Amino acid sequence: MTRTTASYLEQGEYQRDTDYLTTRITADGRDGYPVEPGRYRLVVSRACPWANRSIIVRRLLGLEEALPMGVTGPTHDARSWVFDLDPGGRDPVLGIHFLRDAYLARDPGYDKGITVPAVVDVPSGAVVTNDPQQITLDLAVEWRAHHRPGAPDLYPEDRRDEIDEVMDRVYRDVNDGVYTCGFSSDQGAYERAFRRLFDTLDWLSDRLEDQRYLVGDTITEADVRLFTTLVRFDAVYHGHFKCNRHKLTELPVLWAYARDLFQTPGFGDTIDFDHIKRHYYEVHTDLNPSGIVPLGPDLSGWVTPHGREALGGRPFGDGTPPGSPPPAEVVPAAHTPLR
């Protein structure tokens, strides 16, 4: 039986599966998979925050042609993700319906999580990596020769220690922290995760009060990682995962910061609120047995002025924002407040 994140509901304290396929795609090909435009396919669900990071980074760096993307539907059963949005229910390049088949092509005995994001080697049809932390860092560093002109440096060498330090706390207490709250089956474990989450949001709020981005004065990988949790906060985590000390919209600094990023090309244009809500409320039947997907919240606030330009900062450093997403990757108008 394939393990899924849902199986951790059996434990009092939720433990995230970090047992990844960690083969890396690198410029020098040291793991046997060299960076090669058009060779790999990034498979995502727009619902998933970990996959969302890779969609954003790919957009910011202009890697859409070099690394084409397959998008699964927002919901899945115990067999995990399926390409049910594509004509005939198959990914047009990989030719598969179940993402699981790409994991089995890598290892016929594979029994770990069938997760997104996953990068698939198209010639063999096999997953190379599903390690979300490393995938985006490698897009920023190893794929540099294929970045668009004007791409930002999301992981600048002289800031890496600080970026890593911030990301470490954000990962533990925020990105993963919301899941720890939501999947705890023990009151004490939930309360500890809840306090750590909101203590860290308060810390981030203080840090961002006078500075536009988390590290330095430009957008970095750290901002991408925080954003993908913040953008899901009121739509899902506040209610579904019981992260309800405050809504994001009640935390003025973080709400303005999140809107600023949402309105930056490459961030908000990757967000599909319909997929996000359907995924969590329909897939986690343990937490939401009725499968009812809430109609709210009102999303119109995401496109209101945020005022963060007054803090200065240079979003793309010496570079430029990305252009519009390729037409095939535009999020349907009914799923986003962006016009």
Ligand SMILES: N[C@@H](CCC(=O)N[C@@H](CS)C(=O)NCC(=O)O)C(=O)O
């Ligand atoms: N497990 C990874 C992130 C990837 C992940 O958990 N993705 C989820 C979606 S948000 C998934 O694909 N779950 C599939 C499943 O549980 O069947 C991590 O620890 O960072």
